[in-house]
Amino acid sequence: MKHLTSSENIKSTAARFVSSKLDDNRIDPYIDECEQINIKSQIGESLFIDLVEYVNAEDKSGYPVEYDTLLNGGTYEAEVCGSNYKRQLNGLVKSLNYYVWSKIVKNNNYTVTRYATVTKVDDYSKNAELKERLVLEKDALTVADKYLMECIDYLKAKSDKFPLFNISGSKPKFNNRLNIKIIGD
Numbered sequence: 026m027k028h029l030t031s032s033e034n035i036k037s038t039a040a041r042f043v044s045s046k047l048d049d050n051r052i053d054p055y056i057d058e059c060e061q062i063n064i065k066s067q068i069g070e071s072l073f074i075d076l077v078e079y080v081n082a083e084d085k086s087g088y089p090v091e092y093d094t095l096l097n098g099g100t101y102e103a104e105v106c107g108s109n110y111k112r113q114l115n116g117l118v119k120s121l122n123y124y125v126w127s128k129i130v131k132n133n134n135y136t137v138t139r140y141a142t143v144t145k146v147d148d149y150s151k152n153a154e155l156k157e158r159l160v161l162e163k164d165a166l167t168v169a170d171k172y173l174m175e176c177i178d179y180l181k182a183k184s185d186k187f188p189l190f191n192i193s194g195s196k197p198k199f200n201n202r203l204n205i206k207i208i209g210d
Contacts, residue, residue: 027081028056030121041126051133052125059124064117067173068180072189091186095176103182114175123169131162
């Protein structure tokens with residue numbers, strides 16, 4: 026299946042460190058989950074499919090030039106209260122990379138065996154506590170949500186260039202997350 030980003034992209038260009046030794050097979054499911062749950066639900070299925078085709082196309086001439094700005098970030102002009110203002114966005118790929126990074130931080134330390142779910146431990150490393158991982162995840166999700174909202178604002182400002190984007194269907198749905206409060210420590 027084709028995606029907007031790759032595990033190599035996450036390892037090399039992610040804003041937060043991901044070890045190059047991390048197996049791609051541990052990252053790829055998170056890419057798919059984040060695209061389906063976080064990105065596609067916000068921009069719509071038609072636009073999402075078109076963007077995936079654009080990313081993987083040899084010849085990009087049949088696509089709007091604005092796709093590159095949407096995916097990789099840049100500046101654009103938007104009309105606000107009758108005046109044009111320059112605005113900046115970080116891009117859909119960067120937002121997706123943050124969503125994937127948050128999943129890696131939260132879940133990657135576990136291995137499912139035929140007997141149980143286990144945590145690997147050796148003499149040279151110490152596993153991060155759940156509380157620490159949840160703080161990192163929450164921070165990364167906040168950044169990812171902000172970057173995604175920049176992309177939604179861009180899509181709304183340039184709606185004439187994105188006929189596949191359904192403005193009425195893009196309502197932020199960031200409040201459905203599990204909140205865990207750790208008492209003590």
